[in-house]
Amino acid sequence: PAARRLYHKNVMDHYNNPRNVGTLPQSDPNVGIGLVGAPACGDVMRLAIRVDENGVIEDVKFKTFGCGSAIASSSYVTTLVKGMTLEEASKIKNVEIARELCLPPVKLHCSMLAEDAVKSAVKNYQAKRLARQNTAPAAS
Ligand code: FES
Ligand code: FES
Secondary structure, three states: OHHHHHHHHHHHHHHHOOOOEOOOOOOOOOEEEEEEEOOOOOOEEEEEEEEOOOOEEEEEEEEEEOOHHHHHHHHHHHHHHOOOEHHHHHOOOHHHHHHHHOOOHHHHHHHHHHHHHHHHHHHHHHHHHHHHHHHOOOOO
16 A cells, blocks of 8 residues: 555656656657557557667657646656667566556556667667668769
8 A cells, every 4th residue: 555655646746746758859860759649548658769879868858748647658758769779769568667657457457558769769870870871972
């Protein structure tokens, strides 16, 4: 019961006072953006990462149109990924998020949204970098 109150506090804290809300410009070559939706409820999460030259996530912003658990999950995941390498960030599991926030089973998919958003942002960044390598230097 004590743990339950504690976790509930964690959700409320991230929900009332979400960290890293906002966006980063897709035009920035070092930015990757993940946009994912939850089929179970139609909620949407947009997560943007900016990656430094060492492959470390130096900045992260999110916008979530969804329930309190989805907002808390995205807020919490931004605090996790900041300072991580792309590889580390890709390994984040929704169960870690759900455990930290003590999400009940019906809200597990809300934390899945956060895991998917991180993976999708990393993929978007890697695709952009690959495209850059393939096109540069273009002979005209
Ligand atoms: Fe959409 Fe959670 S069901 S807000
Ligand atoms: Fe659908 Fe939370 S993301 S209920």
